[in-house]
Amino acid sequence: MVNLKYSPVNRFRSRRGLRLRRQIETLADHLGRDIVVLDVGGRPDYWANVGLARIARIDLVNYSAAELEREAPGGGSGDVFVRKIGDARNLADYADGSIDLIHSNSVIEHVGGWADMKAMADEMTRVGRAGWMQTPAWEFPIEPHFRAPILHWFGDPLRSRMMSLSVEKKVRKLDIHKRRKRLEGIHLLSKSDVRTLFPGKIIEAERVALVPKSYIVRWMPDGLPLP
Secondary structure: OOOOOOOOHHHHHHHHHHHHHHHHHHHHHHHOOOEEEEEEOOOHHHHHHOOOOOEEEEEEEEOOHHHHOOOOOOOHHHHHEEEEEOEOOEOOOOOOOOEEEEEEEOOHHHOOOHHHHHHHHHHHHHHEEEEEEEEEEOOOOEEOOOOEEOHHHOOHHHHHHHHHHOOOHHHHOOOHHHHHHHHHOOOOEOHHHHHHHOOOOEEEEEEEOOEEEEEEEEEOOOOOOOO
16 A cells, blocks of 8 residues: 655656766866756756756746745855746747757646647657656656545546545545636646657656656757767
C-alpha cells in the first residue's frame, strides 16, 4: 500500500537542482559566457535550489504578480532577476532562438487544455536554444496537487468526490464549487502526451519504485550532448 505521508519532494528537488546546474554549466562553457535564462511561470525562490552561478540574467515570466514577488535566494542576488507579467502560451516578446536556456517547473499542466499546453510547448521550443521542462507524471498513483490516491485517473464528478481522500485537511474541506474550479486548472500529462508536445526532445523520468513521478524534457543547442 502506498504511504500517502511519504514525500520524496526534497530528494527529487535536490537531484533536479544538481542536474539543472550541470546543464547550465555545460551550456555556459560551450558559449564561453554566463547565460540568459527565461523561466516561464517562474519565481525567484525556486532558484535557491539551483544556484545563480554562470547565469547573467533570469527573466521570470509569470501570470501572477504575487509569485514574482517571492524573496530571491542569496539576499543581494536579486538583481539577476527581471520580473515580467506574461503568458506562457505567448512569448511574442522573444525572437526565435533568442534565449540560451528556457525553463519551466510544474507549469504546463496549469495553463489550460490541450491547445493551451501545445501553445506553451511550441513557444518554449521556438524561443529556447536549450531547454528544461518539468511536469508531474499522470501515471503516478498519487495526485501531487491534492495528495489523494488515483484521483486524476477519473472524470471530474468522481475526482471532486475523491478529494475527500486527501491527506490535507484544507483540501477535504473544500466545497464542490471550489473543488471543481481547482480541477479545471490541472491537466496532468502522460509520457506519450509529453512526447507529442515535445517531439524529438529527450524525456527523462523521475521514478518512485519504478513508477514515473514526473517527466523532465531537456535539450541542448547544436547537437551539444546533455550532461
